[in-house]
Amino acid sequence: MKIKLASWNINSVRLRIDQVIRFLEEQKPDILGLQEIKCQEEQFPFEAFREAGYPYIEVSGQKGYHGTATVSRLPMERLPTSFCPLEHARHVSTRVIAKGENCDQDFEFHNFYIPAGGDVADPEINDKFQHKLDFLDVMRVYFSERFAKGDNQQVLVGDFNIAPHENDVWSHKQLLKVVSHTPREVETLATLQATHDFTDTARLFRDDDEKLYSWWSYRARDVMKSNRGRRLDHIWVSPALKPCVEATGREGYEIHTPCRTWEKPSDHVPITQVMDLTD
Structure with a gap:
C-alpha cells in the first residue's frame, strides 16, 4: 500500500483555494499538510476539500495570521498536542489510520509552521528569534x-x-547571517533531528551538493531565472518509517517547482513524499 504525503505553505488558503484543488487533482496526495492558512477554523473552505475527495479535515486557525490544516483521504484523528509557547496556531497533529489489502497500521502526522524568527539572529535582542528556538x-x-x-x-x-x-x-556564504540559515538555527534543528534519528527525506537519495529549493522571494523579478531560493519546507520520518521511504527510491520525493509560476502563487511550492506501507 503506497501513500503520498504532501506539505505546502499556501500563504492564505482562501486566496489560493483554486491552486490547492488543482494540485490535489494533478498530484493526488493522500494527505496534505497546509501552513499559513491565514483564517479561523470557521472560515476554512471545508466544502471545497470534501468535494475534491478529502473528507477528513483538521484545522488550527487564527485570525489573519499563521494557521495550519491537514486534509486527508485516509481516516485520521486529532492528537492533543501543544508546541507553540505563545499559543499561536502553528501545528496540527493527527493519527492517520492506513488500512488496505496488505496494510493495517497507523502513524502520526505532525504538520508544523515553525516561527520565521524575525530579522536578527540574536535571541537576547530579538524575541521572535527566541520564540523560534523555544518552539x-x-x-x-x-x-x-x-x-x-x-x-x-x-x-x-x-x-x-x-x-x-x-x-x-x-548562496551559503551570503546567507550565513540571514535568519533561516544561521548556524544557531541550523545547529538547533540538527540536534532535534539527530536526537530522534529522523530522516530528512529530501536528502535520502540526493547528495548534499545538489541544490534544492522550495521557497523563492516575492521580490524576485524573474523567479526561475534568478533562482535565488531556499529549502524551508521539509518531510521527516522516524526510523521505523524510513524503510517505507527507501522502498520508493529517489522518485518518491518531489519538489513541485512549477507551482511557483502559477498565477498569484504562494512564495512556497508543495513537496511530496511517497511511502510504501505494505506489510
Whole structure:
C-alpha cells in the first residue's frame, strides 16, 4: 500500500483555494499538510476539500495570521498536542489510520509552521528569534517523550523556516547571517533531528551538493531565472518509517517547482513524499 504525503505553505488558503484543488487533482496526495492558512477554523473552505475527495479535515486557525490544516483521504484523528509557547496556531497533529489489502497500521502526522524568527539572529535582542528556538526545543522534548512511550511511527512535515544544508540556499556564504540559515538555527534543528534519528527525506537519495529549493522571494523579478531560493519546507520520518521511504527510491520525493509560476502563487511550492506501507 503506497501513500503520498504532501506539505505546502499556501500563504492564505482562501486566496489560493483554486491552486490547492488543482494540485490535489494533478498530484493526488493522500494527505496534505497546509501552513499559513491565514483564517479561523470557521472560515476554512471545508466544502471545497470534501468535494475534491478529502473528507477528513483538521484545522488550527487564527485570525489573519499563521494557521495550519491537514486534509486527508485516509481516516485520521486529532492528537492533543501543544508546541507553540505563545499559543499561536502553528501545528496540527493527527493519527492517520492506513488500512488496505496488505496494510493495517497507523502513524502520526505532525504538520508544523515553525516561527520565521524575525530579522536578527540574536535571541537576547530579538524575541521572535527566541520564540523560534523555544518552539524547536518544545518539539525536541515532545518527541523524546513519544519515543520513550514506544510511539515511533512519526512523520513531520511543514514549513520549518530553516534551510539546513549549504545547498539548501542559493548562496551559503551570503546567507550565513540571514535568519533561516544561521548556524544557531541550523545547529538547533540538527540536534532535534539527530536526537530522534529522523530522516530528512529530501536528502535520502540526493547528495548534499545538489541544490534544492522550495521557497523563492516575492521580490524576485524573474523567479526561475534568478533562482535565488531556499529549502524551508521539509518531510521527516522516524526510523521505523524510513524503510517505507527507501522502498520508493529517489522518485518518491518531489519538489513541485512549477507551482511557483502559477498565477498569484504562494512564495512556497508543495513537496511530496511517497511511502510504501505494505506489510
